[in-house]
Amino acid sequence: MLLKIYSSLAALGAGMFCAANGLGNVMGAPDASSATGYELRGTLLNAPAGTKVLISDTREGHLIHLDSAYADAQGQFVLRGQVAEPALYRLTVGEKKMLFPLMVPLENGVQLRLTGDVVQLSNSYWLEGSAAAATLLQFRAAQTQASFYYVSAMQEKRLKEGIATSLKSSDLPKPDEGLMQISRDVATAARKKLIQQHPDSYVAAFETTLLMRDGKQRAFTDSMTTAFERTLPASRYTKMLANYQQKTATTTVGQLAPEIKLAAPDGKKVALSSLRGKYVLVDFWASWCGPCRQENPNVIKLYQKYKDKGFEIYSVSLDDSREKWVKAIAADGLPWKQVSDLQGWKSAAGTAYGVDAIPQTFLLDPKGHIVARNLRGADLEAKIASLLR
Structure with a gap:
């Protein structure tokens, strides 16, 4: 039986993040016999002959190509190889970057069948061949x-x-x-x-x-x-x-938040502990993080509403370029505390807080204890409103 899979909003319940182990350098992978490996056969409707189809994996920040093929005049292709383990692997179609690459379950010894319309492939596609x-x-x-x-x-x-x-x-x-x-x-x-x-x-x-x-x-x-x-x-x-x-x-919630003392854009160091006595949102972000920048207008409204009622924001940038960091602060009109050691993902603060994706936030009480993590939008405002009653 053919199974129809919709994936247009696969990330709806998970939120959007810029991850440290995202796409990195592209590496090749050796060919393997399909006798003991996976096989993915596909038919792409409305796909021009020669449309490239690529299956890949991400390991330690590197995108590893497992196999690629070109669709024929009927939109058909075959991908074969071996995978390190049963898992979900990235399937991209065409040369344009896909917002949500298809995730397909590949297992050695399993033949999988995919059918879909290349015009809206990320909105709907069909799979059959395995319990996964x-x-x-x-x-x-x-x-x-x-x-x-x-x-x-x-x-x-x-x-x-x-x-x-x-x-x-x-x-x-x-x-x-x-x-x-x-x-x-x-x-x-x-x-x-x-x-x-x-x-x-x-x-x-x-x-x-x-x-x-x-x-x-x-x-x-x-x-x-x-x-x-x-x-x-x-x-x-x-x-x-x-x-x-x-x-x-x-x-975790209830723990005393680790101390952070990093430089502001003017070079002066600002300690997180200097904000004790207020509810503080510790916000990890970066100038290159799209989801972070998109959320900033909402956070600005929240800050303006509660800044005179005992609420403060302490933003830690994971940028490695001072110029880009300062430019983003000005462009987004961020009026609260801003600090960074400009070490990117190697930031000491990010390591102390276990940050491997952004945006990430930690809401602290006046004594510096964590009362919530990664709240946003209506949830964040509701939490702050309840704490400041």
Whole structure:
């Protein structure tokens, strides 16, 4: 049976991050016999002959090419090789960068079949051939249902506001943060339910890694890490979860936040402890981090609303260029404390807080204890409002 997988909002319940182990140098991988390896056969509708299809993996910050092929006149291609372990691997189609590369479950000795329309491949595609593919279908379908909620709610909002559906996208109302948060909550709840239903699936372990930086899900991800250590001890995702758990053990809710004392743009050092007596949002970001910059307008509004009520922000940049850092501060109009050692991912502060992706935030109480992690949008404002009553 062909399984239809929607992935347009695969990251809906997980948030968007710029990760330290993202795409790095491109390395080659040796060919392997398909007799004991994987095989991925695909048919791409509307794909011009010669469309390039590439399967790759990410290891230690390097993107490793496993195999590539070119679609024929019928849009058909075959990829073969060996994988180090059963896992989800990146599938990219065409030369243009894909916002959300397809993730396909590859296993040695398994033949997988993919069919999809290249025009909107990241919105929908079909897979069959393994239990992992069927499990992936369930997760993608659940995320799609959450995205449908948001789309339907926005359509209803447009009608209530008297906006014709025929208007151009530039005329439509801006995304509703409240509705987006509800959609994220729906997606997260669905993801957690499916994870618990598949405690022996590497697909479920992968999906758990998408929640591990969400401070509200710490208890859940910790419990699933323990479960995966029993059922999938050798999986890369189990190791990733366990490593993150260990790195962030000193920055969980209730812990005293590690001290930071770094230079501001004027060269003077500012200690985090100098802000004791206020609720402080420690914000890790960088000028090159798109999701960080996109969130800044919301954080500015929050700061202006609560800065005179005992709230402060202490931003730590993971930039390595002073010029780009200072330029971004000015461009975004950030009025709060800004510090950096300009060491990028090697930042001492980032290491102390176990930061391997940004944006990441830690909300501290007046005594310097962590009261919340990685809250944003409506959740962050609600938490601050409740603390400052």
